Amino acid sequence: MQKQRTLKTEISYTGIGLHSGREVHATLKPAPEDTGIVFVRTDLPGAPQIHAKAENVTSTLRATTVEDGHKVFTIEHLMSAFHAHRIDNAYVELDSEEPPVADGASLVFFELMAKAGIVEQAKDRKEIVIDKVYRIDDEKTGRFVMVLPYDGFRVSFTSLNPHKLIGVQYEDFHIDEAVYHKEIAPARTIAYEKEIQALREMGLGLGGSLENVIVYNDEGWLNPLHFEDELVRHKILDVIGDLRLAGIIRGHVIAAASGHALNTQLAKEIAAAYAGR
Known part of the structure; x- marks a missing residue:
């Protein structure tokens, strides 16, 4: 059995939220065994906690939101770094409702965690070892995401974009810390220039810039890839x-044009299937 892991020491980072555009101070802290990943809203009375669990997902509009009395959103990049480092337990203190966008990817978060250090804890990890196929489909579009048994953690993804500049892209990685750090963590979020104004009118993408988002138009990319x-x-x-x-x-995750909605539906199905095991 593998042991649970947490951070060795706390570490902080200050930036702005991708969608809110507000300055936010984030502090990642060690947490006891069986805590999970817990966001702490230090800007609110009593510093309420929001547990980063599939059952708490309430929105997937351009980002993943979890709510447990109060909410935090755009947590996926930070959660991705926690998953890559296989960190079971941590507190994430925020003085706003959204973590910093940082580099628009997860490289900053991944390296912050490595700098803080990661330690094993005494209790065994409750790893989710996939024992059958779990699959979520969007029958209208043909998009899907599934996971099947695999000795390790692997992701195979096909991206389908109608824009001639992008088209079909496919990658397949066996994920460990080294592969994630080099091949995945630096990959930034993306935006189509013609959609940016509409997003901002919806109150989204207010913290986005060419420093943290790759932007394309009908002529090409506005910043280097x-x-x-x-x-x-x-x-x-x-x-x-x-x-x-x-x-x-x-397990082995296989997806075609999946986004936050399908991803989190799959997370909910897996969490429900493994509850109490």
Whole structure:
């Protein structure tokens, strides 16, 4: 059996939220065994806690939101880094409702966790070892996400984008800390220039910039890419983060054009199936 893990020491980061555009101070802290990942809203009276669990997902509009009396949103990049490091327990203190966007990916969070250090705890981990196929389909579009048994953690993702600049992208990675750090963590979120104004009118993307978002238009990219297929790598980053809401998973994730809605539905199905095991 593997042992649970937490951070060795606390570490902080200050930035702005991707959608809110508000400055936020984030502090990642060690947590006792069996705590899970817990967000703490230090800006609210009594510093309420929001548990990052699949059952607490309330919205997937352009980001993943969890609510437990109070809410935090756009948590997927941070959760992805926790999953990659296989961290079971941590507190995330925030003085706003959204973590910092940082680099628009998860590299900053991944490296912060590594800098803080990671330690094993005494109790065994309740790893989710996938023992059959779990699958969520969007029958109208043909999009799907599934997970099947696999000795390790692997993600195969096909991204389908009608824009001629992007098209079909596919990647397949056996995820460990080294692979994630090099191949996934630097992959940033993406935006189509013509959609940005409409998003901002909806109160979304207010903290987005060419420093943390890759932007394209009908002529090309407005900023340099980290990878030629950065979009599909970011999609992998997202699904890793969304599935962490079910727990730390051992299995092979296969997805076609999946997003937060399908990802979190799968997380809920997995969490329900493994409850009490």
